[in-house]
Amino acid sequence: MNWSVPSPRAVGRRAAAAVMTALLLLAVAGSACPADISLDQRRSGYADLGRDSKAMQDDDSINPATLWVLDGEALWNQRAGAANRACADCHDDATTSMKGVAARYPAFSPARNGPIDLEQRINLCRTERQQAMPLPFESRDLLALTAYVGRQSRGMAIAEASGEQLAPFIEAGRKLFTRRLGQINLSCAQCHDDNWGKHIASSLIPQGHPTGYPIYRLEWQSLGSLQRRLRNCMIGMRAEPYEYGALENVTMELFLMWRARGLKIETPAVRP
């Protein structure tokens, strides 16, 4: 039974292999400053979908997210709050008034003195204009309204966030994106800038562009927001996720939209 006792030479080889691995890891860790993906190399996660998932996203009558979009349309026209006003009473027809809105969010809110995302914008309207209770993050109604508003921008290019007010937040978002976090000690950029197109186990690493939020994620069997996706990634890194609505989350959303500028909105997209 000598198979369990490795020969001294084998041990030596293994030690050499371990040293090589360590050196390789050091080399990877050494490239501490990940480069942005060049503009012409950027691709939506759609490009990496399987044939069935693509078909699901392409056809509204198959895409389960349509169920939320239709709910959103109903909510748009439904009166709410002490003001007894519907979204449509101020904004009229969403198919014209909401065109392009999702392509330029998160946007700067003077009231918050910082960026707010589309969900927060909808809730601001609810509390200030409708005098209604804000909808909880990830609630069906908030996802439905966001999907309905987002749907009106489908096919439009993501606007480049700019301006003096947003610039520091975009920079802060970049810092969060490149900062190592959690027990696994990874940054977002290490996967999505440096190693996109490769695999973690069997899962393809996408570039991570938020082109289709809220998305219908097959794993969730439900629609979900970008914040939910970010929190998911952070749990995967074994880091403590930021709370829903936290400035860190919105700042990252803003940076990701800036990073995806020019790509087409696909809302509501389907992802695995």
Added chain:
Amino acid sequence: MARPLINVPAKVKRGQAFEIKTLISHVMETGYRYSTTGARIPRDILTLFSCSYNGEEIFRAELYPAIAANPFIAFFTVATESGTLEFKWTGDNGFSETATAKIAVE
């Protein structure tokens, strides 16, 4: 909020096969999961889908816990006369939802 989506052609040729696509909002909770407090989440699924054409059943599907949320069911049929398709979903906790679609045969 469970509004089903039905996709059928408005006009079909007599005797020619055509596709019917349906999508309905439903959580399809398996009954095998536990909440964060350890309590079992009770089963809540659709159990039966049926489609009838002018009152006659033409398609039926039994659904089980392994079927994903928001079930999408598509099938083919042939029509020989104009009429109305009636769809019915039933499930746990007294769930019942219906939808109709008209088809003109030419």
